[in-house]
Amino acid sequence: METIIKQIEANVAKAFEEAGYDAALGTVTVSNRPDLCEFQCNGAMAGAKKYGKAPIVIAEEVAARLKESVTADAAQADGDAAAKTDSAVFAKVEAVKPGFLNLTLTEDYVAAYIAALAKDKRCGAEEPYQGKKIVLDYGGPNIAKPLHVGHLRSAVIGESLKRILRFAGAEVTGDIHMGDWGLPMGLVATELRHRHPDWPYFDESFTGSYPKESLFTVAELEEVYPAASAKSKEDEAYKAEAMEATRKIQDGDKGYRALWREIMRTSKADLKKVYDRLHVSFDLWKGEADVHEIIPGMVEEMKRREYAHESDGALVIDVAEETDKKEIPPCIILKSDGAALYATTDLATIEDRMKNIRPDGMIYLTDKRQEMHFVQVFRAARKARLVLPETELAHIGFGTVNGKDGKPYKTRDGGVPRLENLLDEIAARMQERIAEGDRDLSEAETANVAEQVSLAALKYADLSNQPAKDYVFDPEKFTAFEGDTGPYLLYTIVRIKSILRKYGEGGGSVKEARIRPAGSAAEKTLQLTLTGFGEAVMRSAKELSAHGLCAFLYALSNDFNSFYHETKILTEEDEAVKAGYIALLALTLKELETGIGLLGFEAPERM
């Protein structure tokens, strides 16, 4: 559906043209002075120089035309009584100095527009990204290491971006890109060998089949890695052993490869559990290991075509550019000992994706401390012609999750907090709050609702911030039911659902209810806000940030609650007026629920 701004713009552009000016001057925006008008056009100012006239003169001429001639073109709406009436677009058109056009819409026009919105499955949102293929690289967990708060942001922001871009029409492939290769794997294998030298994985003469059931648990793996990492820092021989184990895994030693597969299987099953709980899902569970085999060919090609050259024994691609304000070091492809690095696997992954998926763009979500890595990788990928000139490569670097003291969030004993424990902590708090409120819920229901509300709290707190900003992990603030929080949105949704339920129980039909022209300022404000859903989502898609969508949903909730507090809805005596309110509520609900779905969470029936 065409946005309301575009519809208004068509009218204003026509008026400019009829008055003898360029139609392109008729650009309309939402008013930045809502106390004066609803929309504004600053085109007279832009045109003053070209036409050699004072802007106010142009504005007045255009205003005069708008006042006399323009009527609504509600042709979009189908068969709806309110929508069919050929109502005037503007209730008020004012030219004010130095040359603004201040515009206020009629109640009828706004009602006709949102009546059409109410019939649209997508609440008026267009699909500008149709035909675009995007790979979204998010999550990025490391095998055998627990997920921590840093991985939380990648998962939460990535999942929401995936949903938003899909809603905008793009074909998105979400790839988890696991850290499943390299020294950490060798460290874990080495520590396991020290602890269990009798395991068949370490017996070179073993010819039987390796155990079907895992010999270790995730909890054990998570304890093994930090222990091994600490030892390797103090003990040279241990480190050498771990490097040898890494080589064995990578070169396909039978026992070590089997152990690695077992580590992968155990770790992935656990990761999946946590991501399921977060309502985060991936189309591809690929990782660094998947491109291991294509690295030698890629490196050969880079050497042969002289994209890469030797420097101090290492193989590098120079990526510095003349316009750089700070130094961008060369991208290292192979270390002097011939080992591939993080950048090497990322470049090979790009090659692989171009070959197998052929995306128009790739978007990566990691901590912003990896910014330099991605600058180097993207430049190297272009230089080595791994992508097409028009392939878009973007890195979204997000800030650190901090505690209330402004320092990276830590557990009480100073360790890295496990993501699962954080979820548990929030859910426990939430459960208490909900039990205080709704007395009718059973214990099991309370636990379910608490989990849903916790997820909303956690995700909204993250998404409503600009990704690049650090954010403070404050369970107390997250779980508040007021203010700019996830639970507040859910609370608003639950409130609307309850009113609609009661209306139905009283014999009313929500489906048959029709939107009516606003009867109060609060109702008109709510109606006007409802017109902006599609634009809010598309802005978020363009900016690759859910921030704008969050702000829209918060504003919508506020406008709804203001309307709710000053309007008697179910006790309204005029049935047609009451039905109008109900239709408005149903549309508000649809936008809020679609919106939070794009953020990656859902609302309960009660809370």
Ligand code: ARG
């Ligand atoms: N595993 C990495 C980490 O924990 C993140 C991977 C991000 N994706 C990528 N293609 N480099 O830091």
